[in-house]
Amino acid sequence: MQGSTSVSALGARHASGASSSAAAEREPGARKGARAAGGTAGLKRAHYREARLPLLLLLPQLLVLLLFFFIPAIRALAQAFVLTDPFGNSVQFVWFDNFRALLTSPEYQSSVWVTIWFTLAQNAITLAIAMVLAFATDRVVRARGLYRSVILLPYAIAPVIAGILWAFLFNPSVGPIAFLLKGMGIAWDPIRSGFDAFLLVTFAASWKHICYDYIFLVAALLAVPPSLVEAAAVDGAGPLLRFFRIGLPMISPTIFFLLAMNFVYGFFETFAIIDAVTKGGPGGATMILVYKVYLDGFVHIDLGSSAAQSVLMMIFALVLTMVQFRYVERNVNYDV
Template sequence: MAAGGEAGLKRAHFRQVRLPALLLLPQLAILLLFFFIPSFRALTQAFLLSDPFGNTVHFAGLDNFTQLLASESYRESVQVTVVFTIAQNAFTMAVALVLAFASDRVIRGRELYKAVILLPYAIAPVIAGILWAFLFNPAVGPLAQLLHAAGFEWDPNRRGADAMLLVVLAASWKHICYDYIFLLAGLLAIPASLIEAAAVDGARPLRRFFSVCLPLLGPTVFFLAVMNFVYGFFEVFAIVDAVTRGGPAGATNVLVYKVFTDGFVNLDLGSSAAQSVILMAFALLMTLLQFRYVERRVNYDV
């Protein structure tokens, strides 16, 4: 019986390289066309100096990087990106935790409750940005009118803090459902015996959540923190473009949007390529630091 089982396992492996190569070919072609070739072009362009039409190209060495690091606008964009990413990460995680905790408390209409929370994930980022830009438009937005009626001076077109808050809310609203899915799955995976034991000891629902559930969600929270970080650095271009276009006065000009404006609007291809290389290196560095120093505090034991 054991020999037959081992033979069956051996037959499950591919005996020739041709079939697995053909199965991998579509994915490899996509990676080659949309990742490796653009990455190689960006890396080479970062060391070149060319005119807007690419007719004259000169090797510039590290000049693009030195000029970029000496630029005041680039340093301001770095600060804006860090503030936006931290705020978006914290707000998204906090709201997703509350919604996931509330899912266990909902008795009637639980499926409808989950469907409503997951709905924003099906909306395109540019549509989400346009929706939030309309709702908080200082002239015609209904929510902006409520803020004005309450005595708040709301104007994201002229006030940088208001614009940053609006972009954070729009980006978080679009991404909360992603965190909610993983946090809810993590809560459902917690053994019911632990929660029941805490209830027998007299712990209230909030106490059970913070003392029992939240520590066991450590791996999930750590994973989502990394994913939210990547989202804040690379996947908010459409929202920023639809809501503020980097304004006012660069208050929401995050790095990924600055790469676009410098490369495709200002036609400074060398600087744009250098920015993309620095952005990728910075994101990799921050991710490695998170795994190096934050993961130590994560408890994977259930």
């Protein structure tokens, strides 16, 4: 659901971004005129003479958005400004107290940093490994389908199961991998050491998401025109050079899209892994924001603070996405 909407959003962005930004760069003065022209001479007016049908077609999606996004978001916003007991029998309006308490709390600040490092590390690991795998299977001829199926397997595993699996494999008392690590002389203890725990959830979350990035990268690499690659090969470029000079630039829109998706994944969907592997511990070392929202809201029933946290998180995610589109997209080549 989330994936598909984002794909279509990207598609739209793809089309309009390519035309307007390219045009703007070539003749900056004509920017305004081009925009206005695009507005009146677009496809939409030509196809829909009146507003009723398009509205009707949009309705299901708008309804879903209203029910599952706008109403909860507005309620969270309202909740963020009150102090309330769990049963809702006494409610006090406290202005920005919930926000102030959060922003001055060392625990919340630490949670923000944990989230930043976690999403960044997860993003880098996921993309790097997925890219290597996609590049490698692109060159494999025999049993290519088999390789792909094996690499895709983790995607079919529920996050909680994946989390429990990792927690067990790396448990310092009974885990086989922890045993190997100890044999190699590495003092591995994710139960006491916050850093080890952080590494563990980062790897678990990345492992779970590599296949997602991999599918998209494989598809993107397939779309690279073979003629270009062959021409380069004839000119004497090796596989690595061909990848960096031809493959990589041509799949950059996909990479950009995956970057955004990985952030969303790291931000919101790693909840189950955290819950199964560390529950935010030890000492808050893996307390990512979304887990803290859950903990304060559903376990500690501190609804005001939890709502304020959701609002901050929404702002945080929005800013991040905007920054991504603004700065990262500049280096993305859409002219395939």
